[in-house]
Amino acid sequence: MPKATFFNLNAAKKSRLMAAAQREFSRASLADVSVSAIVTDAQIPRGSFYQYFEDKEDLYFYYLGTLVTGIERHLLDLVQETHGDLFVSMNRFFDYAVGEIMEGPNAAIFKNDVATNFQRARNAGQFEKKRGSYPFFKSMREIEDKISQSVDRSQLRFQNDDELKALQRLVFMMLMHTIGHYLHTQKEDAPQSLTAARTEFITMLNWLANGALKSKKELS
Incomplete structure (x- = not known):
């Protein structure tokens, strides 16, 4: 995580x-990020x-963490605005998240395959041991918890x-998978349309909210 000297810097620096x-x-x-350029x-x-910072990865995870935290705060606002309806909130959240990723001030960072890099880093053993000390994970x-x-x-x-937190993680993973797949296809000959990506996400959200089966089934 960033060292104390970073947090002690004046606001302008x-x-x-x-x-x-x-x-x-x-x-x-x-x-391909260059510390010299920074x-x-x-x-x-x-x-x-x-x-x-320890290295460029340290700065990268800190900066990326501030982005993810900001996006999650918007989801919290939506949950509160919809009086606690998680599924309606996620429906609306899709458009916000895509807007941030495709057109927001950090759009180019997301387009540089940042979602893939972040997920890989979170799963890496070395980073996993340190993640508890990163301020953005605490945030x-x-x-x-507030959601x-x-x-x-x-x-x-x-x-x-x-169980509720597991549901939240599952819905968020569905969202990230949909957006990640959409971004990946933009590099291919037949890129997925944003409309198709949204339809894909809403379909999965409906399956989760209403069930994929017509009747109950014993999974044993």
Whole structure:
């Protein structure tokens, strides 16, 4: 995670460094990101960079974490606006998430296959051991807890906190899979349309909300 020296920076210097990171992460995927370009753009000595971050991956995960946290906050707002209806909220959230990814200020970062890189990093053993200390994971967990508290449980078949959080993760994974698949196809000869991607997500959301089977089935 970022070192204490980064958090102790004055607002102007921290903002300049984050703006330089945004431009460089927008230019290239993580593998091709240049620390030299970041420090030159931010107008700081290269040695100072390593007083703030362990390496470029450290900065990348910190910056990406702020993006994901911001997106989750919007979902929390939607859940509260819909009086706790998780499925209606996710329906509306799709358009917001796609807008952020395709047209928002960090669109180029997402288009650089950031979702894939982030998921791979979260599953990597080395990063997994450190993730608990990353501030954005703590913030994300806090937002997820607030979403759970805001969901109208009277609409659901269960009341258990763990089951509700599992449902939230499942719905979010469906969303990320749909968006990831859409972005991947944009590199192919027959790219998927945004309308088709939205239809795919809403279909899966309906399956989850209403069930895929006409009648109950014992899975044994």
